[in-house]
Amino acid sequence: MLKNRSKFRRRSKPSFWTASVPPFDQAAKRIFGRVGSWAWVACIPLAITILVTWGFAAHAQEELTAEDVQVVLNNIWVTIAAFLVIFMNAGFAMVETGFARQKNAVNVLTKNLIVFALATLGYWFIGFSLMFGANGNPFVGWGSFFLGGAPELYGLGPDGLNLSKDTFFLFQVAFAGTAATIVSGAVAERIKFVDFLVFSILLTAIAYPITGHWLWGGGWLLELGFHDFAGSTIVHSVGGWAALMGAAFLGPRMGKYNAEGQVNALPGHNLSIATLGCLILWLGWFGFNPGSQLAADLAVPYIAVTTNLGAAAGGVAATFVSWGLSGKPDLSMTINGILAGLVSVTAGCYVFGYGGAFWAGLIGGVLVVFAVGFFDSIKIDDPVGATSVHLVCGAWGTLAVGLFANPNNFTQGGEGISGLFFGGGLAQLGIQFVGVLSVGLFTVVLSSIFWLVLKSTMGLRVSPEEEMKGLDIGEHGMEAYSGFLKDTTDMAGMM
Template sequence: MPDFSGAIQNFFGKGFSWGWLACVPLAIVVVLGWGLAAHAQDEPLTAEDVQTVLDNIWILVAAILVIFMNAGFGMLETGFCRQKNAVNILAKNLIVFALATLAFWAIGFSFLAAPSGGWIGLGGFFLSGTPETYALEEGVGLTVPVFFLFQAAFAGTAATIVSGAVAERIKFMDFLIFSLLLTGIAYPISASWTWNGDGWLGALGFSDFAGSTIVHSVGGWAALMGAAFLGPRIGKYQDGQVNAIPGHNMSIAMLGCLILWIGWFGFNPGSELAASTAVPYIAVTTNLAAAGGAVAATATAWVLSGKPDLSMIINGVLAGLVAITAGCDGVSYLGAVVIGLIGGVLVVFAVGFFDSIKIDDPVGAISVHLVNGIWGTLAVGLFNMESGLFYGGGFGQLGVQILGILSYGLFTVVMSSIFWIVLKSTLGIRVTPEEEMKGLDIAEHGMEAYSGFLKDASDMGSVS
């Protein structure tokens, strides 16, 4: 039989790799598609047409980056928790985006983007509206599918924040139901107040560019109420002491943090909603704040405990990212660093504060997202180069920012409390003590994340 492989190697040279042949069909498809598109075009593309295409491609890429953040949340939360609950946490983080997508498609996107009269959008349910239904201009700027996908990714993030704070003791079904209610109803209604053209807070001048409050604080408030209604894990607080319950895999926690850091370059620059020259500027302010948060949290924890704590380095990065999210488009580079530095300090003290009031948050989600979401929103009123107090803008912007923080906080606390109370009084939101001690992987899912590995028998607490 002829040696075709050897002949091809001789023809292309010794450096030829068979992997490159896989690119040939793709290249043919691209060339043919390009030719057909050009042939179908009756008139040459205008600059406006090209800009529209670029805008949609960029926001599609940004949406994919934000969706990939679900992997980061999953890795981070799993690593920070015990191995006996790893499957449960991974399952929650995977299914929550599927649920968020469907709930947001059915009603949430309409609540957020359709004409609202200032409070809640109505019309175009199940993604059935035209561009005008969602305040998009026909043929210019973002298309409806791209705009929906980007907003759905944000909705999923709000629900994922809750997952970490209620980890290791919540019933799987109850978390799923809460996620549907949060992403389908509570989050999109409140988001419309600013991000809908008719929103009442946006009309007052409230500024939250990419969602320090609208996404992160909303998720943080919902997480806080969930952790409060659930109560702490067995053994977390005993005899007036706070007992550390270490995570089982800091390697994947660090990987999760890095995935989230990278994903934030879709989260913040993507919120420009266009392929403009502002995108790289926003990316730089985002990165500077993350770096500032990491350094400040590391130094603060080192001073307080005498050791550089990896978990605080991780949460410091995230604190800086959350804090800069509201103002990343309008602060200076120095302002971004300062915002990140303060966020890094805040997250360390916030973790201690919530432990002092016996709010058990296994991953520090409330300290990262709620506390620094509030800080980042306030920072707009201080550091924005056009309207901030430190730049001669007076107290006007700061006052509106405070109003927005209070409004979102009150609405989310009330709505999430209603959801949690109803679930607690009907299905019961917490697993039994026996199930908690056994681990939710076996109790809820009937499987192990690390089958065949020796289990750690040193889990704290006892069934009482």
């Protein structure tokens, strides 16, 4: 064996390096020696191609303006912001799953995953046209379905926003998905999976786009002077109102309230994943709010700062208020406080000063603690506090524009807004109240119709046996933690 290997080393290397190379060199010389007289002719087409391409590139550089570069930057930034908002679906999934019980984890995860797919298709089919179609009226938009037609059909192009139709759609569909995801948490652990799917399509394809058109599509609320920069009302309150009605029609979970009406705690099974979800949502909000500037300019970092201040103030406020009420700091309240601060600052992040953002978030953090107790007192069972965070704080954040809007701190569309505390009187506050009330009433009526039709035809709620066993088994036939011992302490309130 060693002898053979030695022979291989002696023969293989010389045969390649000394035997092969010279013949190759000689062959190359023979070939190129023969064609040397005409080979340069083959270079002429290549040279012409290079010269023409270079000329076009130079001409394009001369024609490229600063405005062209800005348009490209705007589209790139809004696309990245859309990615951040879409990634918020992971945050919602983690928060809701962590706050739910172990036996319903698969169901909550599945709903949060499929809802964005449904929102994308429904919004692509008709929702985007109802919201931004330029052929509509002050109450509803109208344009080509399936994202068809020219950008001008949606208020885009040179005479509108300098965003491509694809960029704008991707950003807006991320918001539509958020509205539907809010509903998922409030109706968790007892709704039939198919009913939730149908309602999500109806919300994102019809209800949400209509009220969205009233402001962002150039409708009557915009003409009135209503301001909601990134959707405290248009997104969060809409989702919150729809969630409230869903929770009301479904009724509370088994064991949530005893015979005397007292509240039984049904704690979530994984606060670690809920905390991670909160941090993902906090990060995603830097696409949600700064991205709503719809341009890459210096207002973006300013909005990011006010957004962060609102989140921090809300989290601290909720922590200390719940600490004072219960005697111990409550992690679930810290999570919801941060989200409450984010929702509260979303409407006015572009016109709030730093102080205004702080107070909006702080008050939102206080409100969410008491809102959770209030909804429990009227037997609205919301496993994750979605109505408290998104409905209550969404309405508060929108009204806060009429209080804290500072005319010295504005970005796109914020010129001339003065809140009550900055010499604006009650006028803007009154307009904000009209917007909150009108969007709320419309959403309550339409979503109630949706829920009632589903309840009378398909039945909203799973059977008591399925609910007791868990929706993972009853609805999906699988478990999130197969092989692990189930926690049966949640049965205590049923005994």
